[in-house]
Amino acid sequence: MKSSKYSWFFLFTGEKMHISEGVLSAPVLVTGAALAVTGISVGLKKMDYEKIPQVAVLSAAFFVASLIHVPMGPSSVHLILNGINGLLLSWLCFPSILIALALQAILFQFGGITVLGVNTITMALPAVIGYYLFGRLIKEKNRLLSLAAAFACGFFSVFLSGILVAGALLSTGESFISAAKLILLAHIPVMIIEGIITMFCVAFLKKVKPELLEGVYEKR
Amino acid sequence: MKKGNNIRFSFIILFLTSIILTGSNVPALAHKVIIFAWVEGDTVFTESKFSGGKKAINARVEIFDKDGKKLLEGKTDNKGEFSFKIPKLTDLRIVLNAGMGHKAKWTVPESEIREAGNILEKKSAVEPSGPTTVGLSKEEVKKIIEDSLDKKLRPIVRMITESKNTKPSLTEIIGGIGYIFGLMGVALYFKNRRKKR
Numbered sequence: 001m002k003s004s005k006y007s008w009f010f011l012f013t014g015e016k017m018h019i020s021e022g023v024l025s026a027p028v029l030v031t032g033a034a035l036a037v038t039g040i041s042v043g044l045k046k047m048d049y050e051k052i053p054q055v056a057v058l059s060a061a062f063f064v065a066s067l068i069h070v071p072m073g074p075s076s077v078h079l080i081l082n083g084i085n086g087l088l089l090s091w092l093c094f095p096s097i098l099i100a101l102a103l104q105a106i107l108f109q110f111g112g113i114t115v116l117g118v119n120t121i122t123m124a125l126p127a128v129i130g131y132y133l134f135g136r137l138i139k140e141k142n143r144l145l146s147l148a149a150a151f152a153c154g155f156f157s158v159f160l161s162g163i164l165v166a167g168a169l170l171s172t173g174e175s176f177i178s179a180a181k182l183i184l185l186a187h188i189p190v191m192i193i194e195g196i197i198t199m200f201c202v203a204f205l206k207k208v209k210p211e212l213l214e215g216v217y218e219k220r
Numbered sequence: 221m222k223k224g225n226n227i228r229f230s231f232i233i234l235f236l237t238s239i240i241l242t243g244s245n246v247p248a249l250a251h252k253v254i255i256f257a258w259v260e261g262d263t264v265f266t267e268s269k270f271s272g273g274k275k276a277i278n279a280r281v282e283i284f285d286k287d288g289k290k291l292l293e294g295k296t297d298n299k300g301e302f303s304f305k306i307p308k309l310t311d312l313r314i315v316l317n318a319g320m321g322h323k324a325k326w327t328v329p330e331s332e333i334r335e336a337g338n339i340l341e342k343k344s345a346v347e348p349s350g351p352t353t354v355g356l357s358k359e360e361v362k363k364i365i366e367d368s369l370d371k372k373l374r375p376i377v378r379m380i381t382e383s384k385n386t387k388p389s390l391t392e393i394i395g396g397i398g399y400i401f402g403l404m405g406v407a408l409y410f411k412n413r414r415k416k417r
Contacts, residue, residue: 049411056404060397067388099403103396108388 017080017161017187018066018104018119019168021112028171033117036098039124043094051089054212055096058085063100066110070189077186082161083154083198086127087135088212097124118168126160138202138213146206147199154198158191159184255281255316255324258377259336260370264328265303267378268296268316275300276316284313286330306333 024032047055058081065081085093098120104110111119130153137149166180205212253276257266268276281302282293291312296302306312312328356364 047407049408049415052404052407052411056400056407060400063396063400064393067393099400103399107392107396 017078017123017165017183018101018111019115019122019165021114023172024115024118024168025171028168029114029118032115032119032121032168036094036117036120036124039091039094039121039128040098043089043091043096046091047095051092055089055092058089058093059096059100061085062097063103066104066108070193077190079190079194079197080123080158080161081194081197082123082127083130083157083194084201086124086129086131086157087138087150087153087198087202089127090131090135091128093127093131094120094124097127122161122164122168125164126157129160130154130157143206147203150199150202151195153195155191155195158187158194162187253279253316253324255314255326256377257312257314257326257328259306259328259332261336262306263303264306264312264314264333266296266301266314266316266326268300268302268324280317282315282317283307284315286311286313288313309333 062081062085065079068079070077070079082093082097085096089096098116101111101116101119101123102113105112105116133156134149134153138146138153140146140149162183163180165183166176169179170176202213253268253270255266255268255276257264259265266281268279268281270276275298276296277298277300279296279300280293281296283291283304285291285308291307292304294302294304296316309330311330312333314326314328316324316326
């Protein structure tokens with residue numbers, strides 16, 4: 001790959017969805033943290049007793065997903081699994097993803113503690129948006145439609161995460177278009193794989209435990 | 221009943237994920253990339269690898285000075301190594317670009333170069349007057365010791381770089397999952413207490 005101006009900003013980032021320490025400026029970090037706190041408080045307010053184990057398991061899934069590599073040219077990208085997180089947890093995916101990211105930062109040195117807020121936003125916000133866009137469609141009786149929605153949700157969440165990461169890098173003087181292009185291109189296989197994973201999860205849940213998909217709506 | 225089902229389902233997901241995880245343990249392609257450099261005499265040696273231990277082959281290495289001016293560039297060989305003569309007495313910023321945004325950086329401070337360079341300068345100063353004295357001068361002895369130390373320490377330096385950047389170990393992964401479930405326990409405990417009240 002030809003190096004150009006923008007690749008400088010991945011200098012400290014081994015992997016791309018997690019923005020590393022020392023890349024972003026303070027205002028972006030603070031904004032990200034403030035937004036993340038808002039999302040997390042909404043999530044915590046909605047969290048009730050029955051949901052806690054589910055949040056923990058999806059958090060654990062998110063935590064290990066980043067270790068599953070998808071080979072891409074001379075390097076590789078990894079799974080994110082934020083789509084299924086959002087679909088099953090809606091706003092609760094904020095605390096779920098925050099905890100997983102914090103542990104990834106501490107144990108694997110992915111991302112970092114100061115960028116925790118920004119990283120939480122870039123991964124959890126698309127998940128919540130994906131939930132609002134596709135959550136209702138997934139309940140559809142029409143099997144094909146619901147599976148297509150599940151695929152779209154997994155695909156879209158990663159896509160939007162890429163856009164948000166590029167947006168965050170904007171503050172570093174990075175050109176948005178080139179950063180977004182680089183990130184999105186690299187993550188096309190991840191988007192497809194996550195779409196398929198989300199699809200299988202939804203198909204499985206519909207068969208085994210449809211209440212889990214409905215439950216989120218009933219509580220409201 | 222409902223709760224029991226929830227948890228059972230949750231464990232199924234976790235189980236499947238762990239299967240995928242162990243199944244995909246093939247990734248020779250890894251996550252982070254690291255470059256490590258050290259000075260020997262007037263040459264800087266660099267070694268590049270991905271966090272899985274795989275060498276970064278044919279990756280571009282660029283050398284910048286303190287002010288960000290590019291001094292030279294080259295490619296790593298099939299052992300992930302690249303060496304170059306010191307072009308200038310300054311802090312050398314070595315940047316590795318292994319493609320796909322995989323970049324790493326290492327700085328060789330000026331003091332380190334000066335230290336290594338000193339030996340050379342002294343050696344050349346000593347040489348002309350060399351034959352007149354019998355035995356070895358202090359500088360020559362120093363130089364020989366430094367040289368052999370460099371040589372002997374090289375594998376150790378290598379070992380340190382290797383240990384510095386390994387991929388997440390199984391203990392870390394399981395530890396992380398353990399933390400998450402521990403937190404779940406704490407959350408359930410507090411929720412439960414509130415409920416009882």
